[in-house]
Amino acid sequence: MTAKNELTKSLMASIWFMFxxxxxxxxxxxxxxxxxxxxxxxxxxVGFGAFFLSMLWxxxxxxxxxSGKKDSQSRKSPIYQVIRDQKFALPGLAAIAVFTIxxxxxxxxxxxxxxxSALIYVMLGLGLNIVIGLAGLLDLGYVAFFAVGAYSYALxxxxxxxxxxxxxxxxxxxxxxxxxILGYPVLRxxxxxxxxxxxxxxxxxxxxxxxxNEFSFGPSGIANIPKPGFFGMELxxxxxxxxxxxxxxxxxxxxIFVINRLENSRIGRAWIALKDDExxxxxxxxxxxxxxxxxxxxxxxxxxxxxxVFAAKTTFIxxxxxxxxxxxxxxxxxxxxxxxxxxxxxxxxxxxxxxxEYLRDFGEFRMITxxxxxxxxxxxxxxxxxxxxxxxxxxKK
Amino acid sequence: MDxxxxxxxxxxxxxxxxxxxxxxxxxxxxxGIIQLINFAHGEIYMIGAFTGLIVSSVLTMVGMPIPAVxxxxxxxxxxxxxxxxxxxEKIAYKPLRKAPRLSALISAIGMSLFLQNYVLLAxxxxxxxxxxxxxxxxxxxxxxxxxxxxxxxxxMTTVVVMILLTFLIKFTxxxxxxxxxxxxxxxxxxxxxxxxxxxxVTFIVGSATAAIGGILIASHIGxxxxxxxxxxxxxxxxxxxxxxxxxIPGAVLGALVLGWTESFFAGYISxxxxxxxxxxxxxxxxxxxxxxxxxxxxxxxx
Amino acid sequence: MKPILEVKxxxxxxxxxxxxxxxxxxxxxGEIIALIGPNGAGKTTFFNCITGIYTPTxxxxxxxxxxxxxxxxxxxxxxxxTKKGLARTFQNIRLFTSMTVLENVMIGCHAVTKAGVLGxxxxxxxxxxxxxxxVEKSYSILEKMGLARYVNxxxxxxxxxxxxxxxxxxxxxxxxxxxxxxEPAAGMNPQETRALDELILRLRDRxxxxxxxxxxxxxxxxxxxxxxxxxxxxxxxxxxxPEEIRNNPAVIxxxxxxxxxx
Ligand SMILES: Nc1ncnc2c1ncn2[C@@H]1O[C@H](COP(=O)(O)OP(=O)(O)O)[C@@H](O)[C@H]1O
Ligand SMILES: [Mg+2]
Numbered sequence: 029m030t031a032k033n034e035l036t037k038s039l040m041a042s043i044w045f046m047f048x049x050x051x052x053x054x055x056x057x058x059x060x061x062x063x064x065x066x067x068x069x070x071x072x073x074v075g076f077g078a079f080f081l082s083m084l085w086x087x088x089x090x091x092x093x094x095s096g097k098k099d100s101q102s103r104k105s106p107i108y109q110v111i112r113d114q115k116f117a118l119p120g121l122a123a124i125a126v127f128t129i130x131x132x133x134x135x136x137x138x139x140x141x142x143x144x145s146a147l148i149y150v151m152l153g154l155g156l157n158i159v160i161g162l163a164g165l166l167d168l169g170y171v172a173f174f175a176v177g178a179y180s181y182a183l184x185x186x187x188x189x190x191x192x193x194x195x196x197x198x199x200x201x202x203x204x205x206x207x208x209i210l211g212y213p214v215l216r217x218x219x220x221x222x223x224x225x226x227x228x229x230x231x232x233x234x235x236x237x238x239x240x241n242e243f244s245f246g247p248s249g250i251a252n253i254p255k256p257g258f259f260g261m262e263l264x265x266x267x268x269x270x271x272x273x274x275x276x277x278x279x280x281x282x283x284i285f286v287i288n289r290l291e292n293s294r295i296g297r298a299w300i301a302l303k304d305d306e307x308x309x310x311x312x313x314x315x316x317x318x319x320x321x322x323x324x325x326x327x328x329x330x331x332x333x334x335x336x337v338f339a340a341k342t343t344f345i346x347x348x349x350x351x352x353x354x355x356x357x358x359x360x361x362x363x364x365x366x367x368x369x370x371x372x373x374x375x376x377x378x379x380x381x382x383x384x385e386y387l388r389d390f391g392e393f394r395m396i397t398x399x400x401x402x403x404x405x406x407x408x409x410x411x412x413x414x415x416x417x418x419x420x421x422x423x424k425k
Numbered sequence: 426m427d428x429x430x431x432x433x434x435x436x437x438x439x440x441x442x443x444x445x446x447x448x449x450x451x452x453x454x455x456x457g458i459i460q461l462i463n464f465a466h467g468e469i470y471m472i473g474a475f476t477g478l479i480v481s482s483v484l485t486m487v488g489m490p491i492p493a494v495x496x497x498x499x500x501x502x503x504x505x506x507x508x509x510x511x512x513x514e515k516i517a518y519k520p521l522r523k524a525p526r527l528s529a530l531i532s533a534i535g536m537s538l539f540l541q542n543y544v545l546l547a548x549x550x551x552x553x554x555x556x557x558x559x560x561x562x563x564x565x566x567x568x569x570x571x572x573x574x575x576x577x578x579x580x581m582t583t584v585v586v587m588i589l590l591t592f593l594i595k596f597t598x599x600x601x602x603x604x605x606x607x608x609x610x611x612x613x614x615x616x617x618x619x620x621x622x623x624x625x626v627t628f629i630v631g632s633a634t635a636a637i638g639g640i641l642i643a644s645h646i647g648x649x650x651x652x653x654x655x656x657x658x659x660x661x662x663x664x665x666x667x668x669x670x671x672x673i674p675g676a677v678l679g680a681l682v683l684g685w686t687e688s689f690f691a692g693y694i695s696x697x698x699x700x701x702x703x704x705x706x707x708x709x710x711x712x713x714x715x716x717x718x719x720x721x722x723x724x725x726x727x
Numbered sequence: 728m729k730p731i732l733e734v735k736x737x738x739x740x741x742x743x744x745x746x747x748x749x750x751x752x753x754x755x756x757g758e759i760i761a762l763i764g765p766n767g768a769g770k771t772t773f774f775n776c777i778t779g780i781y782t783p784t785x786x787x788x789x790x791x792x793x794x795x796x797x798x799x800x801x802x803x804x805x806x807x808x809t810k811k812g813l814a815r816t817f818q819n820i821r822l823f824t825s826m827t828v829l830e831n832v833m834i835g836c837h838a839v840t841k842a843g844v845l846g847x848x849x850x851x852x853x854x855x856x857x858x859x860x861x862v863e864k865s866y867s868i869l870e871k872m873g874l875a876r877y878v879n880x881x882x883x884x885x886x887x888x889x890x891x892x893x894x895x896x897x898x899x900x901x902x903x904x905x906x907x908x909x910e911p912a913a914g915m916n917p918q919e920t921r922a923l924d925e926l927i928l929r930l931r932d933r934x935x936x937x938x939x940x941x942x943x944x945x946x947x948x949x950x951x952x953x954x955x956x957x958x959x960x961x962x963x964x965x966x967x968x969p970e971e972i973r974n975n976p977a978v979i980x981x982x983x984x985x986x987x988x989x
Contacts, residue, residue, distance in 0.1 A: 048508050051501070052475060053547045057482040059554050064483055070547070089520060166527055168534070213712045220462045220530055221711050224662060228704035235701045286848050293847030293858070294840055301823050301834045307727055308821035311778060313809035313838025313901050322844065356538060363531055368825075396542035402535025406528045407520045418827050420879040423866055727775050727817070 034083060041082035046075045088408055128277055132270040140273050144341055146381040147276040148334050153361040153377040154283045154370065155330025160359065161368035161416070162296060163323035164303025166223040168355050169210065169230025173203040173328035175237065175350040177335020182250040182345055183243075192256035196336050203332020204325040211324030215317045230352055237347040249346025253339050272341055279337065283330055284370060290326070291370070292419050299323055300368070353395070360398045363405050366412025375413060432571065434692040435685065440576045440645075442684025443583035447638030448661030449668070449676040450590065451510075451631025457607040457671040458627045460526070464533035465513060466635060467658020468540035469506050471651060473636030474643040475544055477502035478555050485556070495558045503636045509540070510632030511625055519621070537655070544651040551650065558644040579641045586634055587677060594673065599626055607671070656700065663707040669720020678718055728755040730791060731937055732777070732813075732905055737786030739769070739776055739961075746772040748961040749786070754905065756793060759931055759938045761952035763945075765981065769961040770941045771818055774907050778815050779805035792904050810838045814903035816894040818910045818941070822882040829878045831893060832865035835900025865900060872896040872926070888919040892926070899930070905937045906930065912944045920947055927951055949973070957981065 053070040057063075132140045152174060159167045177199035184190040184198065214225050237244040244250075255268045256275065263271060290296045298319045301309040310316050339345050357380065365376020380401075384394040405412060448470050455463045481498035489497075517536045521529045559575040594600040605613040606623045614620045642657070643649045660683065668679025686706065691699050710717065732754040739747040746769045754760050762770050776783040782802045791797035792812045800808055814835075823831050840861060846854040869875045872892045877885055882893060891911055898906055908927070912920045924947055930936055942948050948955065949969040957965040957978045965971075965978040972978055 044512070048505075048512060049547075051479045051505060052472070052544060055479050055483060056548060057479055057486075057553075059482060062486060064486060092520075160527075164527060166530060213708070217711055217715065219526055220460075221666070221715065223530055224462065224659075224666075225708050225711050227659075228707050232701050232704050232708075235698070235704075239697050239701075289850060290844070290847050293850075293854075294837060294842045294861075295844055295847045297826070297830055297834055298837055300826055300830075301837075304823040304825055305821045307725070307780060307805075308817065308823065309834075310805040311780070311809055311815055311817075312834050312897065313806045314834070315804075315806050326844065353538075356534060359531070359534070392546065393542075396539055396546060399535045399537070399539030399542060403517045403532045403539065404535075406524070406532040406535070407517070410524060410528050416825075418825070418830060418881070420827065421829055421862055421866075423875075423878065727771070727780050 034086070037086065038079045038082050042075045042079040045078035046071050049074045092408060132273045137266055137269050140269050141341070142382065142385050144269070144273055144276055144337075146378055146385075147273075147280050148338055148341070149358065149361060149381045150280050150374050150377040151276070151283050151330050151334045151337075152358045153365065153373040154280075154287055155327045155334070156358050157327075157362050157368065157370070157373045158287060158290070158299070158330075159323050159327035160362055161366075161373070162291065162303065163299040163320065164219070165320060165323060166219060167226045167324070167327070168223050168352065168359070169226035169228070169233075170327070170331060170358055171350045171352070171354040172210070172230040172233040173206055173331035174335040174338065174354070175233055175347075176206045176328075177203050177332035178339040178345045178349070179237065179244060179250075179335070180332070181336040181339045182253050185253060186250060192254070192336070192340050196333055199332040199336035200329040201332070203328040203330075203335070206332070207324040207326075207328030208321055210328075211321045215320055227352060227355075230350075230355055234347050234350050234352075237350070244347070247346060247348070249344060249348075251344045253343045253345065255340050255343060272337070276337055279333060284374075288370060291368075295319075295322060356402075357398060360401055362412075364401050364412060366414045366416055367410075369412060369414050369416035372412045372414035372416065429571075430692070434688045436572045436576065437692075438685035438688030439681065440579050440684070441688060442664075442681035443580050444638050444642045444657075444680075445661045445664045445684055446583055446677045446680035447586060447634045447641070448657060449664040449680045450586075450634045450673065452662050452665040453668070453670055453673060453676040454603075454627050454631045456665070457673075458603065458624055459518070459522070459529075461518060461529050461533065462662065463518075463631075464530070464658070465517070465536035465540055466631065467654030467656075467661070468537050468544075469510050469513070469632045469654070470635040470639040470657060471544065471649070471654030472509050472540065473502040473506040473632075473639030474555070474649045474653065475548065475651075476505040477558075477636075477640040477643065478553060478649060481556060481558065491560075498558065499637070499640055502640050503633050506632040506636030506639070507629045510628040510635075513540075514625060514628045519624075537658075541651050541654070548651065552648045553650065555643040555647055555649050557647060558640065575645050579645060582637060582641060586637060590630070590634070590673065593630070599623070603627060659707075660703050663703055663710075666707065667710050667717055669717030672717070672719045675717055675719035682718075728758075729793075730754065731756050731793065732939075733787075733789045733791075734773075734777065735787045735789070737773075737776060737788065738784045739772055739781060740784045746961050747776065747783070747958075750958065750961070750963055752956055752963075754937055754939055756904075757931060757935065757937055758954065759927065759940065759952050761940045761942060761948045761955045762958065763942065763948060763955060764958040764964075768958045770958060771909055772961075773958070774815055774909055774941065777808075778813055778907065779803050779808040790905075806838070809901050809903075812902070812904040813907065814898035814901045814905075815907035816891070816898055816909055816911060818913065820890050820894060822890060822893060822897075824881070824883040826882060827879050828874060828882050828885065828893060829862070829865055829869065831882050831897050832868055832900045833861050835897040836861045836864060838901045868896050868899055871929075872899075873922075888915045891915065892923075895926070895930075899934065899936075903936055905939065907939045907941075909941045910943060911940070912942055912947055920944060923947070924950060 050071065053074060054067050056065040056067065058065065131143060156167065156170050159165050180199045180202045181195040184195055210226065210229050214222055217225060238247050256271065258271060298314045301312065301314060302316065302319050306316060361377040361380050362373055364380060365374065366372025384391050448466065451466045452463060455461060477498045480501040481494050484494045484497055513536055517532045518529055521532055557575065559578045561569065562574045565574045565577065594603060602613065602618045602623050605616070605618055606620055610620055661680065664680035664683045665676045667683060668675030668677065683703065683706065687699060687703065690702055730753050734750060734752045736749045736751060737747055738745065738749050750773065762773065764770055772781065775781045777788050788800050789797060790800055790811060790813065800811065823834060840857050842854045842857055866875065866878065869878060872895065874889060874892055874896060877889060882890065885893060895908065895911065912923055915923060927938060928951065931938055940952065952969060955967065955969060955972045956963060957972060959981045964981055965975045967975065
């Protein structure tokens with residue numbers, strides 16, 4: 029009986045989705061030649077897919093409703109057990125270290141460049157993780173700080189000849205300042221308004237960069253940004269790529285180190301308290317405004333530095349690199365990986381940036397996949413791939 | 426001052442504001458009921474426009490007379506937008522009713538991204554020309570230099586939709602249930618109101634007005650693409666917040682104020698920063714009067 | 728006796744609704760005071776006003792901490808008021824759900840510690856010492872509250888009664904001189920309530936905090952409190968010792984039908 033029931037439900041879903049997607053998936057009108065293209069095969073694909081996916085959907089929803097309680101602490105995800113287990117952790121880390129050191133020498137320059145991009149995203153994800161994952165502030169304008177970093181380096185270099193290594197901390201600092209400037213006026217806003225306002229800020233910065241030609245050279249952007257020099261030496265293109273690779277690896281390690289320390293400190297706990305319950309957090313003596321500003325500033329710092337590296341890597345920037353969708357991709361890496369979880373965010377960023385690069389055909393499905401990932405993760409696994417596990421303490425009796 | 430120019434800007438702003446109002450209604454109604462900013466609402470409006478274009482093109486090609494094409498295309502657009510709105514709620518929001526607000530918001534962003542790219546992949550990333558469904562009426566000829574017939578139709582349609590909606594909410598049973606649910610979901614459920622149904626109806630009604638807005642603007646501007654919902658959605662959201670989110674008259678008022686401000690700003694000052702201006706406006710309202718023009722300021726109950 | 732909290736003529740309006748109507752309440756050092764009244768009487772609102780979550784429409788709130796200057800605290804932010812030594816629990820439990828039990832209490836220590844961003848990153852000797860002090864202190868509070876066996880569990884996974892006690896533990900970590908408890912026995916079974924009775928007395932006697940208690944469990948209220956204030960529709964309709972309140976006609980009328988001496 030239940031089986032029949034299930035089949036009927038799936039059949040209904042299948043018919044419903046065939047109806048729903050009919051005009052957009054099946055018909056394509058060519059208004060120039062005045063012809064209609066009927067793509068019936070799409071209808072069958074949708075019907076077939078919906079039939080099975082709806083079954084899977086209902087199964088997963090039931091499973092979720094049954095498990096109910098929050099139990100990440102007691103039932104740690106296997107990945108976490110491996111990470112925390114000293115037996116695996118050391119050899120694992122060593123293997124990763126060796127792989128990383130050898131990477132640019134084993135793989136082509138093309139691969140190394142892709143890896144550099146992915147690592148920049150890891151840094152951005154980790155930075156945004158402070159704001160969203162720890163402090164629970166949905167910042168949809170995060171890419172603005174990335175732009176601040178990139179433009180700082182490009183413009184400071186253009187006008188004053190400032191080099192990469194000076195621009196790097198400066199980019200971080202300017203990012204932090206921008207974070208505070210953005211954070212200050214939005215302190216009083218509720219979570220969902222915050223999302224829209226930060227989105228607005230991000231777009232304002234991009235639109236200003238696009239329109240203010242005298243300052244930012246408009247849509248044509250800034251070219252010939254120098255790559256980092258090595259103690260004043262000019263390196264070959266190949267050597268520079270390797271050099272940038274190691275630089276970003278070092279920066280990522282630095283980021284992990286700092287964020288890990290922050291997370292389990294008085295500051296980090298205040299962020300999580302703020303995320304969990306703003307009122308109770310204040311009632312515990314935590315200054316809400318200051319805590320939020322800290323999160324904005326410390327989150328934006330990494331975006332600023334990431335921006336400097338990005339500008340140095342691509343040697344060319346224009347506003348098109350800093351659209352709202354960039355913010356959404358970074359958000360996606362954090363959500364997929366696991367909000368608040370450092371290993372999670374690293375895996376999330378690697379997966380989301382590398383996968384589309386290697387599955388070329390997959391490229392055009394990139395954004396639609398990101399959209400699905402956001403919805404599905406929220407519905408089925410809000411903690412992400414690798415859920416954050418809080419630190420435990422041992423006491424002697 | 427050139428009075429005619431002023432008047433043109435005024436009516437241009439009114440037309441713009443009417444469109445914003447049609448979209449803003451969906452935001453404000455959904456927010457009123459489940460306190461969610463439905464990021465994907467702009468996409469519903471875009472899907473309405475696409476469905477309208479596809480259906481009207483097909484019908485025109487098979488040689489149907491224009492008035493029939495217009496009516497059928499509009500109906501198809503509304504039906505499809507409603508169906509998408511309904512399905513979206515079931516998939517992306519219903520399972521998250523008890524989840525933290527951040528989760529539902531992220532899900533909404535995902536939905537928006539999904540729908541945009543779904544249309545992009547299934548149709549095209551290019552701009553498509555949209556036929557002008559509303560003809561220039563002959564009898565209106567003498568006044569057409571002040572306000573064109575399509576603009577007139579847009580404004581009239583908005584007025585009619587507003588009246589119908591007010592009627593729906595004030596006097597029908599489902600309208601009462603909607604008001605009850607927006608005040609206290611739990612209490613409404615205890616009193617025997619089917620909250621799930623109310624939420625579905627809210628999404629459907631909001632989607633219908635968005636679809637109407639979608640076809641009207643598409644035929645007015647003459648082209649559409651998959652991205653049209655994003656910026657329009659944001660602006661309608663600004664309008665809803667400006668008026669006081671959750672308040673229906675507020676959404677209309679906010680939309681008109683935004684439409685006029687934009688129109689005058691572009692007409693007298695500069696059109697370069699038009700979009701920056703809308704965002705700036707939003708940021709300023711939220712900072713200085715987060716409850717909007719007609720919204721009540723609320724202290725959170727503890 | 729020295730008054731540590733004096734509320735004079737306080738009124739709180741929500742739009743047209745007067746939730747608190749010129750209320751006067753005084754608490755002396757080391758006292759256990761109860762605030763009772765029917766649902767919707769304005770008791771929680773009173774807490775929210777003195778802890779800075781709402782700003783009262785009019786009136787004065789003065790505190791005189793045992794080791795500090797007397798001062799007026801109207802309109803101060805909640806975190807500032809907590810730092811001055813007023814701590815509270817919430818009627819509808821508001822624990823930090825994604826943190827462990829120990830961390831919930833550690834958050835309470837926030838107000839009385841000071842490590843900053845740089846301290847957190849470099850983790851110098853001062854920060855390390857402070858951090859281990861927080862851990863020790865939090866653990867010892869948990870022990871006193873009988874919550875030690877839950878240290879590393881997520882706060883949400885605790886049984887209901889333990890969650891209520893954790894709220895008290897968390898509040899105690901802020902080193903208050905006055906503890907405000909909003910219906911701490913709500914949802915507890917009789918044994919748990921009895922244990923709570925002892926716990927509250929112990930807090931007063933050993934830790935030296937004064938306690939202002941909102942509670943519907945009359946047995947608990949009558950056995951614990953030295954003085955009871957009764958409010959209805961935001962107005963004070965009676966005050967006195969448990970004995971006086973039991974025999975106060977206005978109070979009996981307000982509670983019409985509800986048993987007061989159960
Ligand atoms: N933030 C608020 N906005 C509007 N009315 C409120 C708010 N908080 C409390 N009230 C109202 O104030 C009155 C007192 O509520 P409360 O203090 O919670 O009562 P009690 O705790 O005594 O049961 C109630 O009528 C309640 O609805
Ligand atoms: Mg109460």
